[in-house]
Amino acid sequence: MKSPALTRAPTTLLDRLAEVYPAAECSLAHRSPFELLIATILSAQCTDRRVNLVTPSLFTRYPDTANLSQAELSEVEELIRSTGFYHAKARHLIGCAQGLMQHHHGKVPATLRELISLPGVGRKTANVILGTAFQIPAMVVDTHVSRLAQRFGWTTARDPDRIETELAELLPRRYWITTSHLLIAHGRAFCKAPTPDCSTCPIFALCPRQGVTKSR
DNA sequence: ATCCCGAGGG
DNA sequence: CCCTCTGGAT
Numbered sequence: 001m002k003s004p005a006l007t008r009a010p011t012t013l014l015d016r017l018a019e020v021y022p023a024a025e026c027s028l029a030h031r032s033p034f035e036l037l038i039a040t041i042l043s044a045q046c047t048d049r050r051v052n053l054v055t056p057s058l059f060t061r062y063p064d065t066a067n068l069s070q071a072e073l074s075e076v077e078e079l080i081r082s083t084g085f086y087h088a089k090a091r092h093l094i095g096c097a098q099g100l101m102q103h104h105h106g107k108v109p110a111t112l113r114e115l116i117s118l119p120g121v122g123r124k125t126a127n128v129i130l131g132t133a134f135q136i137p138a139m140v141v142d143t144h145v146s147r148l149a150q151r152f153g154w155t156t157a158r159d160p161d162r163i164e165t166e167l168a169e170l171l172p173r174r175y176w177i178t179t180s181h182l183l184i185a186h187g188r189a190f191c192k193a194p195t196p197d198c199s200t201c202p203i204f205a206l207c208p209r210q211g212v213t214k215s216r
Numbered sequence: 217a218t219c220c221c222g223a224g225g226g
Numbered sequence: 227c228c229c230t231c232t233g234g235a236t
Binding site for chain 1: 230233234
Binding site for chain 2: 040041043044045046047048051084085088092119120121122123124125128140142143144145184185187188192193
């Protein structure tokens with residue numbers, strides 16, 4: 001069945017974004033589900049670059065779920081300090097590992113419900129895991145995706161859950177995770193809050209909103 | 217000073 | 227819906 005909304009699907013814009021950000025999808029794809037879970041929890045309010053700085057030593061010290069589940073809190077805190085929010089994140093990492101050991105045979109589950117029930121895993125993190133590690137259709141809605149979806153006129157909703165629903169209806173399932181990664185990449189590079197860099201934006205010509213948003 | 221690829225808790 | 231948690235980049 002073909003939804004009328006699907007005709008609004010901005011395929012030209014997405015194709016162009018895919019050209020501009022060819023690596024957007026695979027930036028995290030090389031990680032195992034375990035490593036991706038850890039890296040995604042660490043990425044809250046923190047850039048990838050800083051996450052990539054601490055993960056090597058973290059994974060060397062705690063190669064798998066069993067090791068991490070028995071980690072000393074203060075030791076984990078020290079290893080991840082530079083990513084910010086380290087106290088909460090360290091507790092979440094260890095709590096996740098313990099949850100995986102107790103309820104999932106030490107492995108990362110592949111359902112939204114099970115993922116969200118892990119400490120420190122919310123809807124955004126869960127969808128990153130599903131879409132990127134398990135190739136299950138998933139729409140990741142973070143602050144970038146919300147902002148760009150609004151600027152592009154794909155939604156008028158503010159609530160992330162509603163935005164997720166609307167984008168999921170707007171786009172074919174196989175585009176969900178790709179679109180998420182492309183919007184995130186573009187939101188970081190040019191379409192920033194509150195003032196996007198429209199003058200150097202590589203997709204300005206295709207932007208449904210060009211010039212309307214206050215920009216530089 | 218101000219802002220980050222969030223989640224949990226009040 | 228609000229607040230808090232954190233260091234680092236700009």
